[in-house]
Amino acid sequence: MNQEFAWRSAIMHCIADPTDVGPDNAYEYYEDGLLVVENGRIKALGNASDLLFSLNADTPIEHHPNALITPGFIDTHIHFPQADMIASYGEQLLDWLNNYTFPEEQKFADADYANDVAERFLKELLRNGTTTALVFGTVHKTSVEAFFTQAQRFDLRMICGKVMMDRHAPDYLTDTPDSSYSDSKALIEKWHQNGRLHYAVTPRFAPTSSSEQLHKAGQLLQEYEELYLHTHLSENQKECEWVHDLFPESKHYLDVYDHHQLLSERSVFAHGIHLCDLEYERLHETGSAIAFCPTSNLFLGSGLFNLAKAEQHKVNVGVGTDVGGGTSFSMFATLSEAYKVTQLRGENLNPIKSFYMATLGGAKALKLQDKVGNLAVGSEADFIIIDKQATPLLTTRLQRSSTIQDTLFALMVLGDDRAIQATYAAGRCVHRRQ
The missing domain is CATH 3.20.20.140 (Metal-dependent hydrolases)
Known part of the structure; x- marks a missing residue:
């Protein structure tokens, strides 16, 4: 029985703390990416054009052209x-x-x-x-x-x-x-x-x-x-x-x-x-x-x-x-308030840093970074599909977005549970928006 599954979409995950390496070096982003999961773990991650040929002939592929996949x-x-x-x-x-x-x-x-x-x-x-x-x-x-x-x-x-x-x-x-x-x-x-x-x-x-x-x-x-x-x-x-x-x-x-x-x-x-x-x-x-x-x-x-x-x-x-x-x-709402807290302190919270704290940074705080928090090969396949057209306001706002940083910031400020199209744990869908 084939246990390989794939999801094609824009994909983003953090690979390091932006404070240590700078925001631009702290993440990987694939505008047209492919996430491959086998037996509940990440098998491959990269550009769809590089990975599609390596899939098994009967591997199911979900395509989400108006979405963003991130770690849970x-x-x-x-x-x-x-x-x-x-x-x-x-x-x-x-x-x-x-x-x-x-x-x-x-x-x-x-x-x-x-x-x-x-x-x-x-x-x-x-x-x-x-x-x-x-x-x-x-x-x-x-x-x-x-x-x-x-x-x-x-x-x-x-x-x-x-x-x-x-x-x-x-x-x-x-x-x-x-x-x-x-x-x-x-x-x-x-x-x-x-x-x-x-x-x-x-x-x-x-x-x-x-x-x-x-x-x-x-x-x-x-x-x-x-x-x-x-x-x-x-x-x-x-x-x-x-x-x-x-x-x-x-x-x-x-x-x-x-x-x-x-x-x-x-x-x-x-x-x-x-x-x-x-x-x-x-x-x-x-x-x-x-x-x-x-x-x-x-x-x-x-x-x-x-x-x-x-x-x-x-x-x-x-x-x-x-x-x-x-x-x-909602982690979106929580990150939005985190941004405002730092603003009130006269500081600034970069959206890459925000998503780092809510994913890989949280995993590091819990000493689970070898298991969850990013989409590295071998990690457990806990991830979410974020619908960039979940609301009319998000749709129009994200049409103006030209960078992943700006997309994340808009999601952080305007997103809520409606933007979570699906949630996966160990490669299994545990929530799908009705």
Whole structure:
């Protein structure tokens, strides 16, 4: 049975960080390209004129002359239990958690409810072209069981973890250092590296975990290979003040996590808005990453992420939608807000850099660049087909576009889920626009 398939279209993917090599040297673009997939992996990529002759005689070819194929998007910070509470009005971080987030997360003790939300959440990600995400569950084991069960149905490369939270939260959402350790351990042994799935040790943030619990999180990271650490860092000024009061012995916020051995090449810290130079330096030294979450940072009034400072210190940066504090599942919308954040800081975000952060940069932040994030031969075939005529406005705007940079920028500002014509995971179509 022939397992080779091909797609002909304009094709673009990033091959390096534009900050290191310059935007013009950071990507490959084929105006009339061919992507060949065999058994779920990229077999060939290049100009159609160079590759068509090498295909098997019976290889199916999909031709998309008005589209652009790119790698699937990578979301480095998102909360699946908050999918239904997106767009909740009028709070900053700490009040928003108490008034909206915690009551919603209580519902995930129910396995049926958790499965329903997990399925709808994943379908929404795929509808927006996101094929890999680093995902928060709730304090309940059932939430993570539901998420991984649904992700496995689609054969997605996904990362998730059970929230660890033993204080400063409602009784109905707290665990203990020992129970969080044992629950996480059971989930790790069942799901970590099961197919395309990975586990992330997930203390919510320093204020809701005691030192004993953070120690248990560090213990898990020592006991199992290639686990992720996923938490929040320096999102809100009042949060930072609270951390200082709770951990007066720590030099700064990041030092709380560092003291408990939670920094590594697979540690991802969401936000990182209010950092000092010592924190940037330590993130770089340990290979830890920051998830830049512009829509939630603006929506919750948290502040403006300093991308230039992170790059100055050579810190890995991915992009996170941070739903439900974030206001859209769309990476287009998220990159649009990222551009505006940098503008407000008096800087400029090149569209190649934007798409790098949402694809290969996100993969590097998650140490998955050998698997996803670009379309290199041998990579897993996670990709999207973007319809350049998805809306009348996009059609007319892109008719004026003469460069791939300009096309990407227009998609970033004007695109949404309607522009995602199809989403593929491991070479299989997991979403097709109706």
